Amino acid sequence: METATHTSVQQFQSQVKVAGLLIATGIVFGDIGTSPLYTYTAIFDPGEIINPTKALGVLSCVIWTLTLQTTIKYILITLQADNHGEGGIFSLYALIKRYYGKWAVILAILGGSFLVADGIITPPISVASAIEGLRLFYPHLDTIPIIIAILIFLFVIQQFGTQKIGKIFGPVMVLWFSFIGVIGLLALSKNFSVLKAVNPMYGINLLVHYPKGFWLLGGIFLCTTGAEALYSDMGHVGRNNIRVSWIFIKTSLILSYAGQTAWLLSAGKANSLSPFFNIVPLPIYIPAVVLSTFATIIASQALISGCFTLANEAIHLGLWPRHKIIFPSAIKGQLYIPFFNWSLMVACIGVVLYFKESTKMEAAFGLSVTLTMLSTTFLITLFMLSRRWSLAAIIPTMLMFLAVESSFLIANLKKIAEGGWIMLLMGSAIATIMLIWRRGRITQNKLITxxxxxxxxxxxxxxxxxxxxxxxxxxxxxxxxxxxxxxxxxxxxxxxxxxxxxxxxxxxxxxxxxxxxxxxxxxxxxxxxxxxxxxxxxxxxxxxxxxxxxxxxxxxxxxxxxxxxxxxxxxxxxxxxxxxxxxxxxxxxxxxxxxxxxxxxxxxxxxxxxxxxxxxxxxxxxxxxxxxxxxxxxxxxxxxxxxxxxxxxxxx
Structure with missing residues (x-):
């Protein structure tokens, strides 16, 4: 009975339908979809005179990062590692552990640990970036109480499940992506010449010749921080729905970044407000802030649910201590882990109180995701080897991703002193717990007679x-x-x-x-x-x-x-x-x-x-x-x- 049910679920997921595309847009792309709120603020400082070489080079790097990392690595390659319809780093580990268990488990532990660390920094930075848009009208607004109140609300409602409010996720996120695409196009219409940044030579010129251009990769990487969620949420919406939805999502993202680039070049100088909010027409500014707040809440909700799923898989694979697991709704796969929920809430509030502003949080953002992506690259390489893919395809693919992600990692290492150490500490602590738990279980089992x-x-x-x-x-x-x-x-x-x-x-x-x-x-x-x-x-x-x-x-x-x-x-x-x-x-x-x-x-x-x-x-x-x-x-x-x-x- 269970096998038949699961087969029907897989058949449904393999079909591309409007409902599936709507769900995929609402659940999967929230994290990467809110990145235009803060990516450029991490690259262009307030008061900075805009250099066309930098502006066009950054846009070129963003376009090719979304292409290489998100489209090729995750959408085309990683989604093929289908564990009976499920995805995510622990599902990938389960596929290959019989072949490379001793080494693969270390990679899975590191990747999973830093993905949870990413779940600690993403809700604060996303919500903060949206709320700080109000500073156009209230320059001295203290956003910390508002951000904390939203985060507390977000974590409190987890215990009731998201079956009802989850129905609005899809329509709201479709509206969000349509909105960022349209306002990006409006800003782009004043300077279509920025689209020449599609040529990768603009990005190469930035990294090689522009002073300290290579280190800008630490900020550029923020445009793809939600890519790992695409694979983790495959079991919820299906591989084909993710792939088809990505066409619309990527188009909207590129239009948004291109529009922000056009505004920077026309303004000639960055200000204290995010370039994203600078391209929002004034008559719809307040609704735009409200919509962006809803989008960041949905993105945070999806990431929190993803952390629950990740923890549940780690528990059942013997990589994490057992915790109480509750299934609050009738939605298959949706669960709630009280220990993780309240621990994440305390950690998120701690991040807000420590950094206070999204611009400072960006210093800690990206490093943990880079380490997760590197772990996934090694695991997907082992997966391809276990499935006997051609070495002529595996080696160039692996080297390309390693080169890209190693560059991002080196650039992000600069952030350690600026706050990145917090994410390293959190990820390392989680990994240490996993290693102690796994090794302790193995040692204890060996002593059983x-x-x-x-x-x-x-x-x-x-x-x-x-x-x-x-x-x-x-x-x-x-x-x-x-x-x-x-x-x-x-x-x-x-x-x-x-x-x-x-x-x-x-x-x-x-x-x-x-x-x-x-x-x-x-x-x-x-x-x-x-x-x-x-x-x-x-x-x-x-x-x-x-x-x-x-x-x-x-x-x-x-x-x-x-x-x-x-x-x-x-x-x-x-x-x-x-x-x-x-x-x-x-x-x-x-x-x-x-x-x-x-x-x-x-x-x-x-x-x-x-x-x-x-x-x-x-x-x-x-x-x-x-x-x-x-x-x-x-x-x-x-x-x-x-x-x-x-x-x-x-x-x-």
């Missing part, structure tokens, strides 16, 4: 299940296991069952949950260890599937009883139970760091950091969708490095 079921342990379990002298602990007793092999079980689970008080149950269940590369897989496999006594269940869940193990268990038991694979007719208790499947308990056995460890300083710091992260995340009952009334928690000590034998001296 297993025993064979056959013959002794299974016979003992069946004997306990059929005992009439030991009180029943629960009709069904469910344990989670890391063993994909049906013939093995953790010693900690055996200790839990066979340690006083003995846990006698009519039926024992052992759940092994496998997260698949397919984002929407929902399958299970039953292996009978002993009919009517013990079963090993393997779940295969996609990394975007909400794991509701409590619900899944009840459905499985009913199905097995209907097919005759599980019978309880011989149980006297069944005559009195109101629940047809009987009572059940999930036993969650967690580890804690034993005091018997003797660890070096750095290893001790790492292990304790991992356990501290576990305490911040949610428990297994929340993560696996278990009813708290049906869960029993147990702890066992984990010894990483045994202490030396202690010699105790007995005193008479």
């Amino acid at each position: 297993y025993s064979e079921w056959e013959p002794e342990n299974l016979e003992k379990l069946v004997e306990l299940s059929h005992s009439t002298t030991i009180d029943t602990y629960s009709t069904h007793l469910i344990y989670f296991t890391f063993s994909s092999q049906k013939g093995k079980i953790e010693n900690k689970t055996l200790n839990s069952i066979f340690t006083s008080p003995l846990k006698r149950a009519d039926v024992y269940w052992f759940f092994y949950v496998k997260i698949t590369d397919d984002p929407y897989t929902l399958q299970y496999e039953v292996h009978k260890l002993s009919k009517n006594d013990a079963y090993h269940i393997t779940f295969r869940l996609g990394f975007r599937v909400e794991p509701k193990l409590d619900l899944f268990f009840r459905k499985i038991v009913k199905e097995l009883m209907e097919t005759g694979e599980l019978k309880r007719d011989d149980c006297e208790e069944i005559k009195f139970e109101r629940n047809p499947i009987g009572g059940y308990k999930f036993v969650v056995v967690n580890s804690y760091l034993s005091f018997d460890n003797q660890l070096p300083f750095w290893q001790n710091l790492f292990i304790n950091s991992y356990y501290n992260l576990k305490s911040v995340g949610v428990r297994e009952d929340v993560n696996f969708g278990l009813d708290p009334s049906n869960v029993v928690f147990e702890k066992y000590p984990l010894v990483y490095t045994s202490t030396d034998k202690v010699k105790l001296q007995r005193v008479q």
Whole structure:
């Protein structure tokens, strides 16, 4: 059923329809679509005398950046890395991890971390750029309270979902792109000669001959900062809808930048107002500020939702601590993670209070996105290699993107002292958490010891299940296991069952949950260890599937009883139970760091950091969708490095 549903979703996404194009325009292009508000303010200083070489060179670089980075790299190439309809850096990692897992995971962690860092700086700079347009009428307006109020509102509404307000995203963004295209064309009509900047030689001349022209790439890069979102949102709107919509989007963007360039050349001097607002006709100026504010809110909303999706994928791929995940609406794929929501809100407000103005925020913007794009370039190269693309196509493509993005990275490094260090710090902190979590899980799993079921342990379990002298602990007793092999079980689970008080149950269940590369897989496999006594269940869940193990268990038991694979007719208790499947308990056995460890300083710091992260995340009952009334928690000590034998001296 799930496979059929997902197939129909893919078929819908592959079709280009008006509704799909509208949704794509509203969800996908918000970030890159609001970049004309602040890109030129990062390049042209207030009061600067406009040099035609610089103005035309900047426009040429913008046009070719949108062409090389957005059109060729993301629209034409990266969108082909389709993980069953899903996109994004972690979906890309899932496609290639079986081939290059050891190296690809580092790239995915770095790219994902700095993409989240981008999600921290984008809402403040976008909203600030729009609100600061009011300074034409109120030069001394304190915009900080207004920006913070909008951001708080934006994060508060996340918990209610965006199903209703999301319907206006498409029409508003279509209006926005039409608006920036029209006013750009009006400004351009006064000087069509700026279109000669389509010739890349103007851009090359700027970078090579204009004084300090190369360093302007740090500001020019802002025109493509939303390109990564195109791939991340592929699962929401479909690849073909993104590609077709991009024709309209790119045309509007180029007209806007060309119009701003024409105004700069005619004015001869930049002022304190963004070139974008300088080309807005005065009679519609206030509506333009309102529209730009709505556009930045929509862009921020899309980016926040993208961060939730990114976090959810990282959690299911074992790269991030578990957090509570809520699905607030009926829209497939839409989710809400409270921890991430409020953390992002605090970080965004902190950015506003630190930088105060969008012109200062631009110093921190771009660096994190450049690192994400570089990570994506390496990952997409590995993807092409795994799909056996021609080396004659892979090598030139990779070298071209590496040359472009390395140039942007070098230019953006200049921003570190001006505020870029904040984004580096945030991205590095997120990456460190991911690395600690992943390494901690791997280390912990290596220390888990297993025993064979056959013959002794299974016979003992069946004997306990059929005992009439030991009180029943629960009709069904469910344990989670890391063993994909049906013939093995953790010693900690055996200790839990066979340690006083003995846990006698009519039926024992052992759940092994496998997260698949397919984002929407929902399958299970039953292996009978002993009919009517013990079963090993393997779940295969996609990394975007909400794991509701409590619900899944009840459905499985009913199905097995209907097919005759599980019978309880011989149980006297069944005559009195109101629940047809009987009572059940999930036993969650967690580890804690034993005091018997003797660890070096750095290893001790790492292990304790991992356990501290576990305490911040949610428990297994929340993560696996278990009813708290049906869960029993147990702890066992984990010894990483045994202490030396202690010699105790007995005193008479």
